Each structure stands twice: as structure tokens, then as C-alpha cells.
Amino acid sequence: MNVVKEKLWTRQYTTIVLSTLILFIGFYMLTAGFSIHITEISNKPTLAGSMTTAFMIASLVTRFVSGIFIQKLNMKVLLLISLVYFMGTIGLSFLNDSIGYLLFIRVLQGIGFSVITVLLFTLSSSLVPSTRLGEGLVFFAMATSIGLTVGNMLAISLLGHFSFQSLLFVILSLILLSFMGSLFIKNIKKEKPVKKKTSSEPFYKYMFDRRVLLPSIIVALDYMAIAGTVNFMGALGKETNIGGSISQFFTIQAITMIIVRIFSGKIFDRFGHKILMIPATISGAIGLILLGISHHIGLVLVSGFFFGVAYAVIQPTTQAWGLSLVPPEKNATANSMLLIFMDLGMAVGSIGLGSVVGYVGYGMTFSYSAIFMVLILVIYLIGIRKMKVINH
Numbered sequence: 488m489n490v491v492k493e494k495l496w497t498r499q500y501t502t503i504v505l506s507t508l509i510l511f512i513g514f515y516m517l518t519a520g521f522s523i524h525i526t527e528i529s530n531k532p533t534l535a536g537s538m539t540t541a542f543m544i545a546s547l548v549t550r551f552v553s554g555i556f557i558q559k560l561n562m563k564v565l566l567l568i569s570l571v572y573f574m575g576t577i578g579l580s581f582l583n584d585s586i587g588y589l590l591f592i593r594v595l596q597g598i599g600f601s602v603i604t605v606l607l608f609t610l611s612s613s614l615v616p617s618t619r620l621g622e623g624l625v626f627f628a629m630a631t632s633i634g635l636t637v638g639n640m641l642a643i644s645l646l647g648h649f650s651f652q653s654l655l656f657v658i659l660s661l662i663l664l665s666f667m668g669s670l671f672i673k674n675i676k677k678e679k680p681v682k683k684k685t686s687s688e689p690f691y692k693y694m695f696d697r698r699v700l701l702p703s704i705i706v707a708l709d710y711m712a713i714a715g716t717v718n719f720m721g722a723l724g725k726e727t728n729i730g731g732s733i734s735q736f737f738t739i740q741a742i743t744m745i746i747v748r749i750f751s752g753k754i755f756d757r758f759g760h761k762i763l764m765i766p767a768t769i770s771g772a773i774g775l776i777l778l779g780i781s782h783h784i785g786l787v788l789v790s791g792f793f794f795g796v797a798y799a800v801i802q803p804t805t806q807a808w809g810l811s812l813v814p815p816e817k818n819a820t821a822n823s824m825l826l827i828f829m830d831l832g833m834a835v836g837s838i839g840l841g842s843v844v845g846y847v848g849y850g851m852t853f854s855y856s857a858i859f860m861v862l863i864l865v866i867y868l869i870g871i872r873k874m875k876v877i878n879h
Contacts (some may be wrong), residue, residue: 522721
């Protein structure tokens with residue numbers, strides 16, 4: 488019983504969660520803001536998706552080397568340097584408004600995003616007690632997910648009344664606030680033994696572990712579906728004449744996510760992932776189908792609830808499941824793989840759904856993206872059945 492009561496909300500864990508929340512609000516205000524801005528100045532949704540794809544590909548490539556630097560350098564110092572770098576890339580966004588230049592800026596921002604997120608995931612997972620892994624990762628993931636939800640909502644709302652440059656100024660202020668919070672984060676010294684155990688391993692073994700492949704594929708498909716809500720919600724509002732009110736989708740999604748995640752982490756720790764994943768994927772498919780056929784705000788809010796359930800459960804449950812499949816010295820590898828597949832999913836989803844929009848419109852694109860949820864359910868059920876056979 489004493490193990491169960493091991494403290495989770497330490498000062499360091501709380502600081503990291505709050506700094507991450509502020510940071511991710513800024514990150515996703517930037518992602519949604521770029522997509523909306525590029526769509527307005529080019530009238531090409533594929534270009535808007537390309538902005539996110541360029542960002543995620545740069546992040547993806549950087550992840551293959553960022554883990555090595557994190558093992559060798561002081562994580563707090565590297566985090567602060569990366570945040571200063573990211574603020575610099577936002578400052579550069581004020582200088583030019585051409586498509587090519589902004590695409591280049593998104594690549595630079597993707598590099599910074601990659602290093603910062605690996606650092607935050609590594610720092611936070613090092614602070615979570617093993618007996619409260621599901622709960623601890625759920626609350627950290629809640630910070631990133633609320634950031635995505637609130638960031639999208641704020642970007643759509645602010646760009647309805649102010650310029651893209653004004654949005655950039657707000658984002659810059661948020662990143663600065665996160666930087667100030669990060670000054671109080673201490674470097675995690677217990678990562679050093681992991682370095683000794685893994686440094687002798689070949690590079691590919693440090694970056695890849697077969698045991699985490701199934702959760703990684705699932706999280707990639709999840710982010711392919713999420714890519715639509717990140718990039719095209721503002722445009723869907725215009726297509727359906729709902730306008731900026733469509734941002735209320737994110738409000739309902741956030742409320743649903745917070746309520747569900749209060750319980751989902753404890754359910755994972757007690758009963759495992761199966762009881763969560765199956766209803767979550769079904770709910771996500773329903774939410775996307777309803778969003779695609781929404782022509783009034785009421786149905787948008789209902790879809791926000793159903794998709795919010797999936798959003799609350801799939802990513803943090805998959806991450807906790809992936810970490811539970813490997814020994815503690817492989818946590819860095821598991822986190823790295825999951826983040827790589829998240830980036831890959833967002834990149835493929837952004838450009839893929841952006842291409843589909845040109846043929847079927849925004850509404851049908853969202854409905855079609857429910858296929859990702861169906862694939863998650865099918866792959867998950869087949870995968871866990873094979874894992875049971877192998878284990879027996």
C-alpha cells in the first residue's frame with residue numbers, strides 16, 4: 488500500500504508539466520496559425536498542409552540524433568538553449584511573408600521542436616514513480632494535449648480579429664514564459680547510468696526496439712487523424728458557414744479530455760490498456776464522421792465530445808503501454824520511437840489530408856479520416872493477439 492502512495496506531484500514534476508503546457512499552447516498556435524495564414528494568402532490547402540509536413544519532417548530527422556546529445560549534455564542547459572533558438576525562429580517569421588521563406592522557417596522550427604520535446608518527455612518520465620506510470624504520463628500528456636487544443640482554438644479566434652504578426656507576438660510571449668519556468672527545472676542526474684548501459688550498443692539499437700513497434704504504429708495513425716483538426720478546422724468553419732465558432736470544437740474536446748484523463752491513468756495502472764483502447768477508437772471514429780457532416784454548431788460540439796474521448800485516451804495510453812514493454816534502461820529508446828512516429832503521423836496526415844481536400848472538400852475529408860481510427864482498432868486487436876501467442 489505504501490508503494491501506491493508514492494508521491495507524483497513533486498515541485499519538479501509540477502514545474503515541468505506547467506512549462507510544457509504553456510510551451511505547447513505556443514507550439515500549436517504556431518502550427519494552426521501558419522496553416523490558416525498560408526491558406527489565406529495562397530488559397531491552396533495543400534500548401535497549408537505542407538507547412539506542417541515540413542515542420543514535422545525536420546523534427547523527425549532531428550530526433551534520430553537529438554537523443555544522443557541529450558545523453559551527453561546537461562539537459563537543463565540544452566532545454567534553455569533550445570527555447571532561445573525557437574524564440575529566434577519566431578522572430579525571423581516577422582521578416583518576410585513569402586511561401587518559400589515561411590517554409591524554411593518551419594523547417595528551422597521543427598528542429599527546435601524536436602529537441603525540446605525529447606528533453607521534456609525524458610525529464611518528465613524520469614520523475615514519474617514506476618507504480619504510477621500510467622497516471623504520471625497521462626497528466627504530462629494532458630499538458631501537451633491541452634496545449635494542442637487551446638493553441639488551435641486561440642489561433643482560430645485571434646486570426647479572426649487580428650493579423651498573423653500579432654499572433655506571432657502572442658506566441659513569442661508564451662515561449663518566453665515557458666523559458667522562465669524552465670529556469671527552475673533541475674537536471675535529472677539519474678539519466679547517467681542509462682548512458683553507460685546503452686552507449687556500447689549499436690546506434691540502431693539505441694533508436695529502435697521491436698517491442699515498441701506496435702504502440703508506435705498506433706500513435707502514428709492517431710496523429711494522422713489529429714492532423715486534420717490541427718490544419719483544417721478554420722477552413723471547415725468557412726466551408727460550412729459556421730465561421731470562427733467552430734473553435735468551440737476544441738473547447739468541448741478539452742473539457743472531455745480533462746474529465747476522461749482524470750480517470751484513465753488510474754484505470755491503465757489497475758486494469759491495463761485494452762479496457763481503454765477499444766472504446767476510445769470507436770468514439771474517435773464517430774467523432775470524425777459527425778464532424779465531417781456538421782453544418783451547425785450543435786453537431787460540431789457533439790463531435791468534439793466523441794473525438795475528445797479518443798484524444799484523451801489513445802496517445803497517453805499508448806505511450807504508457809510502450810514504456811511498460813521495455814526495461815527502464817530502454818525508456819529513452821521507447822520515448823524516442825513514439826515521438827518519431829508521432830511526427831511521422833502528423834507529417835503524413837497533414838500532406839495526405841491536404842491533398843484529399845482538393846477533391847472532396849473539408850467536410851468529407853474529416854469523415855474519411857475516421858478510417859485512421861478503424862485501422863488503429865484492427866491493428867491493435869490483431870497485434871495484442873499475436874503478442875499473447877508469442878508470450879505463451
